[in-house]
Amino acid sequence: MSRQDRLPSTSLGSADLADLSVLVVDDHANTVLLMTDVLRAAGVGQVFSAANGLAARQEIARRDPKIIFTDRRMPLMDGLDLTRAVRLAAVRPDPLTPNPEVPIIMVSGHRSAREVEEARQAGVNEFVMKPFTPAALLSRIQLVLSHPRPFVVSNVYIGPDRRRRTELSYGGPLRRNSDPEEVVDVVERRAARETISVELEAMRRLIAARGGVDRATLQMTYRVMQHTRFRAKQVRDKMLDRASSALLAYAAEVGGMEHCDSELVEAHLDVLSQILEADEADAMGAAKRVRGLEALIRRKRAANLAQQAA
Structure with a gap:
């Protein structure tokens, strides 16, 4: 298989991506279009979209996506409430949520310590910061598919194990400019x-x-x-x-x-x-x-x- 047939830097081949269905949830149409183009250009077979969390719940019930990318701030139902609703189905069966363990990747222009902690408590798997690059989106797909974390159901938390593994990094080696x-x-x-x-x-x-x-x-x-x-x-x-x-x-x-x-x-x-x-x-x-x-x-x-x- 050629390099062009693979997701960058992964063992996931074109067949894996062609069979993949992804839901993009964002209230900005231009962002949805851009993310959709990135994913389709990488070879993802099916990409669906919704403008807010309420619409996303209907799409999840209809499409049963394998991965969800969601914006944090949206009208009607934001990304945090959408994530909580999906995870809650693990203990309260919900016809709108066929898979409460579906990987959820939050896309946000803000990544303060407080907001990251809120997203983790809600049950988000990974994060992508805006403005994003194509490789940033694709690396998170690699991470949730190639290195899934155990799903936890407890009295205080429902979602992927919050003990973080080393994330896939596109940052390169960390040499100082002063190094010879x-x-x-x-x-x-x-x-x-x-x-x-x-x-x-x-x-x-x-x-x-x-x-x-x-x-x-x-x-x-x-x-x-x-x-x-x-x-x-x-x-x-x-x-x-x-x-x-x-x-x-x-x-x-x-x-x-x-x-x-x-x-x-x-x-x-x-x-x-x-x-x-x-x-x-x-x-x-x-x-x-x-x-x-x-x-x-x-x-x-x-x-x-x-x-x-x-």
């Missing part, structure tokens, strides 16, 4: 390059699924580039750092990622992928590709200045 380059070993650098490759592959699939670069994918690309630069700096991967930094600097210069030229964004993703797929020892080849990107940025900058002067 020679301490960054080959294993760490390859691990970091693998995590970067995971996010780029997921990002490229999303862009293809949406028919090209748009505002939502531009914003997501910006976050992916921030992650890429951070990881590249950790392991002293100079060309990956230079390529991602070039796009971030250009975005800042033109007033935000949404103002970046789509050709330039796609060129950066192509070059980063080429660097990752090439032999790590080919420093000259990587440098040549990055210089090409920097030249493209200069041409775009000159064209913008000419357009402003006209």
